[in-house]
Amino acid sequence: MKCRIWRTQVVQGRFAEYERFAREISLPMFQSQAGYRGVMMGGDGPDRIVITLWENDDAIAALDASSAYRDTVSKIIATGFLTGDQSVEVYDTHLSDLDAIRA
Template sequence: MIARIWRTGIDESRADEYEAFAAERSLPMFRRQAGVRGVFFVRTADGRAAITLWQDLAAAEELMTSKDYLDTVEAIKAAGFLRSPQSVEFLPVEQAWLAPDLI
């Protein structure tokens, strides 16, 4: 399993817009992707992050060519609430556990 972590700054005065976009547009888009195993949207010290879990690196990399994903990226950029810095990181998941009541 692979964790893909996308970090971004946001305009905090527009945080509600970002959170609505994540719930209404980003989450459904991720759920439609082949190989996705989980999605978490989290707050960070200087912005937000989307942590997605993938069956393998190939599935995580295929996201970058998905029309659905690319359309979502264009829409979030056009919304204007993202700020720098932004980064993407891929990490191998060596061990994991999720409480059964969360599944």
């Protein structure tokens, strides 16, 4: 399994808009992708992260090439509630206890 971490910042006072976008647009888009295994979203102050779990590198490459993903990126940029730089990191996942989370 692979994890993909997207980092961004949200404009002060627009956190509720960001959360709504995440639930209504980003989450369903991720769930529709082949090889998707889960997501966690978190934040502190303006800093936000989205950690998605993927079956393998091919699933992440398919996400990046997906028109649904590119459309979602365009939509979130157009909202104007992101600020600063965004970055993406990908790691091998060598240990997880996801069953404990689901219990």
